[in-house]
Amino acid sequence: MITFETLRDPLRSVDWNDVEAVDSATRKIFAHMAGGRYLLRRGLVAIRQDPRLMALCEHYDILDKLVLFDDPESGIRVRLHIFGPGYHDRPHNHRWTYSSHILRGEYRHRIYSPVDLHTDLDPATLHAMHVRQEQVGVSYTLHHSAIHAVVAEPGTVSIVVRGPAMADRFLVMDNATGQAWWQYGAARETPEVAYRKRMTRQHFEGLVSSLTDWNVI
Template sequence: MISDLVKPLHGIDWNNTERVRDVSATVLDRLADDRARLRRLVERLPQDERLCALSEHYDILDKLVLHDDPAGWRLRLHVFLPGYFDRPHNHRWTYSSRILRGSYRHTLYGLDDDLDENTDIASLQPYMVRTEKAGDSYTLHHGMIHAAVAKPHTVTLIVRGPAMKERFLVADRGTGKSWWQYGAAKESSEEADSKRMTAAQMGHAIRGLAEHAVI
């Protein structure tokens, strides 16, 4: 169902942001324009144990994994839930995003060269503030610090590249605290279980996508 889409993403340099943008745009645009195909990918998800195990639910965000490629990249749907707020962070991987529904205020703070848990969050300088809305797309290098404030039930389609580092930093402006988060290989079973999406949560997320005419 997806083999013809994923072929262009094999063998690319995920540190080459421009190349990632050009190639991943073909995947994102085709699925955004073919909602019937996107719907089929979503509807098969509950029957795929591996993809279910990779999908995650947080208090402010759902992540549905539609494809986990042997080359290390993934295709995901992100659903921003009510209350999603500004948490500056970097990423372990470069990614491309296409906004399918809703919008969010997107702030770019610069590179993460000196970012650590002792960084004064209040001192982070916004270098670009823009609104990402339905139909927009962008590619972000894993070295960029950014944050988003999303309208409830905003939905984005993501091509997430292979991990380029073992951890990333999340900062909370409200408390001034920041902390490292690690990939699955370094998580405890309790941490993994706490965010793994249940069948009920997945069913609710999929119904929401249909109700909001995303699929």
């Protein structure tokens, strides 16, 4: 039987700075998850049964993140992202390299010209170098240093496989205000910030109902 653990094991030896290697490895996971959907349902059951996984799930006004599997030892994590109405984000990078696979819906994806993350940053210098429409069945891998932004259709659902954190912070840039700032991982969040994004059991069950109605699971 295929489990998250058996799919995770090959990822432990992957160089997460090598996007070619990460992309090849994670596509095998997406093939299993998007095919029979058994692992998606298994992950949702795990959230119900494991308070630690439930605590890792996050709810924002226009985005929900469900943590189906977490391996603290390697930093590998498998999530479902569910995009709400009006979802768009500012140009940003990530603390970790990740792969994504679209299960439902679509989003406009902009990847910007490389920036030096160790210098003073000006959002006015950002220029989109690659613009594409990520649709159902599409997979891609993004290096943790890459700056990108997404505008999603309501109800879009994606699987995300992320690797170990390569830094303790990530950059966010706002073209409208001309501001740029650093945000930090959960380990450095205040209790107030952590509480605001906490997902309730009731909201989680509502998401499961939506995923069922959409034939995602």
